[in-house]
Amino acid sequence: MQGVIDELQKIVGRENLLTRKEDMVTYSYDAAVLDSVVPSAAVMPETSEELGEIVKVCSRQRVPLTVRGSGTNLSGGTIPSSTSGVVLLTGKLNKILEINEADMYAVVQPGVVTATLAAAVEKKGLFYPPDPGSQAVSTIGGNVAENAGGLRGLKYGVTKDYVMGISFFDAMGEHVKSGSRTVKCATGYNLAGMMVGSEGTLGVMDEIILKLIPLPKARKSMVAVYKTIEKASETVAAIIANRIVPATLEILDNFTIRAVEAYSRAGLPVDAGALLLIEVDGHPGQVEDEGRDVEELCRKLGADSIKVASDDTEREKIWSARRSALSALAKLKPTLVLEDATVPRSQIPAMVRALQEIAVKYKIEIGTFGHAGDGNLHPTILTDKRNKEEWHRVESAIEEIFDKALALGGTLSGEHGTGLAKAPFLEKETGISSILFSRRLRKAMDPYGILNPGKVTGVI
Amino acid sequence: MQGVIDELQKIVGRENLLTRKEDMVTYSYDAAVLDSVVPSAAVMPETSEELGEIVKVCSRQRVPLTVRGSGTNLSGGTIPSSTSGVVLLTGKLNKILEINEADMYAVVQPGVVTATLAAAVEKKGLFYPPDPGSQAVSTIGGNVAENAGGLRGLKYGVTKDYVMGISFFDAMGEHVKSGSRTVKCATGYNLAGMMVGSEGTLGVMDEIILKLIPLPKARKSMVAVYKTIEKASETVAAIIANRIVPATLEILDNFTIRAVEAYSRAGLPVDAGALLLIEVDGHPGQVEDEGRDVEELCRKLGADSIKVASDDTEREKIWSARRSALSALAKLKPTLVLEDATVPRSQIPAMVRALQEIAVKYKIEIGTFGHAGDGNLHPTILTDKRNKEEWHRVESAIEEIFDKALALGGTLSGEHGTGLAKAPFLEKETGISSILFSRRLRKAMDPYGILNPGKVTGVI
Structure with missing residues (x-):
């Protein structure tokens, strides 16, 4: 292994090669509840050329290579495979290489932070919609590798829908290009599409071309309060059935509402059975119509009250409350398992019922929140992994959640990826x-x- | 070969196996200008099971298998590879298996005609946007295999953007599933994405899950008349630069206008240097605003006149004129070569100038029309392949068109695929x-x- 480390150091310099035990522990785990594996070295290339050289060394020396952005993924996708493995950190490959306003695309290195890109394009009146929960720290490379989703999936799609091209080094360190700076490209295989969601197993990306769209001209956010989560989930199905596709359509159950309120003091109604947080966007006329129609549907389906954000401060308050859900729940118990089994959106009421039954059956706590509008709920199990008996029940519950989602025509993972988990x-x-x-x-x-x-x- | 034919006949029955010479000639070519290759048999499965059995026979017997929808592709993707090859016709796998209104997706067999699906979902207030020029006869399977585009690419994307899942038989006849009925899916590799544009080389599809969206509430079509194609192409860039993304933004040069008018008597201004055909759609308020802004931009950038379609009949007239362009040009000379080299849309003016220079340089006739709004022009060369000297100049011109598109940051094929061509x-x-x-x-x-x-x- 020392030979490999010497070779890597020659490529990136002493300051970009980490081998100290305390550093290695940092890169031994990610946001998934899985056993950690301590790698032998972490390497931080600063250029594409260095990246390619690193892959070549690992290829020649047969050293396992795990690429890591910010390690926010929830599937174990960035846990090293063995103690002889090398972790490649993309933190210094963090340049936005181009934002093309006329042609509405951006070219970025994999280590660019999602929110940084979103803010940079917004300054130019453009929009990069994918907004995974971890966007403040997650990287575009990680988002592509996991095909990350987010709150805006139902109207705007996921990372996959914005990847126009990818260049990457294959397992032998050869540089492969796929896709284009054009919105249409039917040249060669869709290798860029294949790379999305491949979790670093088919190549190591060095440049990503992303589609941008015009920033919506208007938006309106609102919170609808329900006595029961059943009523809230029926409203979700009704909104879509009425051919309204909000930009976001999120649900929080009572358990999550109370956790968020305790954590963030956002003024949420802690007695509510569930909340829907909804944002419509687009042309001002469309926002007005859809906002009114959504309000009407919420009332018709049993909402006790609906509050429309009157300005950006109020809007921000709604969404920061929603974004704090995971952190708030994580405070409650030593171990938090965040699932993302996803169903066709009309099946949200059935999935909500199933989650309640599963919680009772296995005597565990499940907080449910998430992207109801695209069928992507986040049942969140609060437990303590050290309690072996309870953990066993948790594992059985997770498997039953998977089975139920599949029985309802859904999928194991909407946006967290497959990884090890x-x-x-x-x-x-x-x-x-x-x-x-x-x-x-x-x-x-x-x-x-x-x-x-x-x-x-x-x-x- | 007789052994293979006997085996295939056992699977599909005598009526679904063709071997007569005159039938074989039908399947020896497609819409590309390439030499034909006569296969030895054509087989028409009626079920997925038969499809899988056919692949297994071809695998075991090592017989080349070319899947064919309607053979409208322009890249030679459906020309058999050898005279010992078998053509698999998807014409009897033409069922729309499901249109799910609540969850806004459709599940189809590969032989469903594009326009048939579009009409079926429109009846339910839903929208399948990809509209390749051949949509009246092309099949969804062919569209997926070639990653077909169309007129609505700039706002709505291409076939790739609507594929949620694909199931297919691999080269050994094993049945592989990828993707889901949910709008978010991060489970396993994105094999469905990999299959798009793979032209029947990675597997044989039997079911495709397609995303649908709500039908736009309003739309407005208009024709802007220009003295020169330069002015028209500058308008295209200006519209996008103003953050307006029309549903369609098409250009026709004078050569194409005259051909279309001679063919269809649509009342086009035959003296115009170029026309822009534009449609904006969406919420009625948005259509009004964007329609007005587009009109203003057209005038500002030199349009002599702008005619807005006052009703559906006038709208239909505009688009049927546009859709007849290829047939109209095909009447003029024995051989028509339709290219689709694509550039970032801001480079449309530069590409238009380059095409004019190439026509002069090689002394050939190039009619230019196409999807200017997404950078996907269709330079159409009219020639006679039997004239060897001229054909040689045509081949040189095509290569120069490719080089120019790449130099402008573009791609060889926007929507026709790679195929043999x-x-x-x-x-x-x-x-x-x-x-x-x-x-x-x-x-x-x-x-x-x-x-x-x-x-x-x-x-x-």
């Missing part, structure tokens, strides 16, 4: 042929098995 | 590493090389 369950959804196909694909693209081993397809 | 030029755009990567991918997924050999990556 969901790899063992993949077969339930796709069948064995899809896994064998995926493993064959992976083996061909990474014959020495150095790119983030164990993720997505399991160990091959 | 552009495979030899792929390296210009992507470099050799991308091609080697793609060939490795393909070889792994199709070890016997039976799936549409020669397409996309060239012969491997």
